[in-house]
Amino acid sequence: MSKLTLRTEGDTVVVVTRRFAAPPAEVFRAHTEPALLQQWCLGPDGWTMPVCVCEPRPGGKMRYEWANADGAGFSLTGEFVEVDAPHRTVHIERMHLPDPTPDNRIETTFAADGDGTLLTMRMQLPDAATRAMMLSTGMEHGMEDGYQRLDRRWAR
Amino acid sequence: MNGLDTTLAALADPTRRAILARLARGEATVTQLCAPFPISQPAISRHLRVLEEAGLIVRRVDGQRRPCRLAPDALGELDAYLAMLRKGMERSYERLDQLLAANPSRKERP
Known part of the structure; x- marks a missing residue:
């Protein structure tokens, strides 16, 4: 099964793809229903998402707030621009660390792929430097390691 | 600006990124850094100042020269x-x- 891929376009775009073993409607739901997002969209172990607002309609807000047991926290806010459930969304987002990062425009598509879904996120980053640094940290290799561990677990 | 903003602002320029790429190969003088670029030495010096203030490079004094190198853990x-x-x-x-x-x-x- 193809897992995460990452490629660049032009100076400022990163395209990430990932295949899931569930149909587009379910993967779309998992990306847009707060009760589901709060179960998986948690980042590193030890974090929870006590606040999750997700309004998948044009102009709808998103607000994700993460926290850990040490009292640390950060958040993401954004706005949906286009929503074509369960096929495609376009949204703008920024992280608050706590100062906001530059706006990142993300087009997400959920395409049927056999009996699963091919997720594609096209991220328009604010400038070439941000993208260069993102890629220079070996993002794709780290992700691949994680997914290979997952593959091994499923193979058992 | 916080540290991350300062870093990103310093990196948001192709000449400054090229300077960092050159310094990744080792220490260099301003004259050496100028060689690949069709811009003046004062312009390069301004870029070096931005990189230095962002903590991305450090400079030492060597007689009249002030060679640059990447800051550790920049x-x-x-x-x-x-x-x-x-x-x-x-x-x-x-x-x-x-x-x-x-x-x-x-x-x-x-």
């Missing part, structure tokens, strides 16, 4: 931030796989 804060995002994505998708696999409606399918 991108530490940015690297930590991006590593957190990367690891976060990995773990999140693993959880989503498990969530999708646990969905009762999936188990009814052939």
Whole structure:
């Protein structure tokens, strides 16, 4: 099964793809229903998402707030621009660390792929430097390691 | 601006990134850094000042020259931030796989 891929376009775009073993409607739901997002969209172990607002309609807000047991926290806010459930969304987002990062425009598509879904996120980053640094940290290799561990677990 | 903003602002220029790429190969004088660029030495010096103020390079005094090199752990804060995002994505998708696999409606399918 193809897992995460990452490629660049032009100076400022990163395209990430990932295949899931569930149909587009379910993967779309998992990306847009707060009760589901709060179960998986948690980042590193030890974090929870006590606040999750997700309004998948044009102009709808998103607000994700993460926290850990040490009292640390950060958040993401954004706005949906286009929503074509369960096929495609376009949204703008920024992280608050706590100062906001530059706006990142993300087009997400959920395409049927056999009996699963091919997720594609096209991220328009604010400038070439941000993208260069993102890629220079070996993002794709780290992700691949994680997914290979997952593959091994499923193979058992 | 906080540290991350300062770092990103300093990196948001192709000449400054090219200077950093050159310094990744080792220390260099201003004259050496100027050679590949069709711009003046004062312009290069301004870029070096931005990089120095962002903590990305350090300079030492060597007679009349002030050679530059990459600062140790120059991108530490940015690297930590991006590593957190990367690891976060990995773990999140693993959880989503498990969530999708646990969905009762999936188990009814052939």
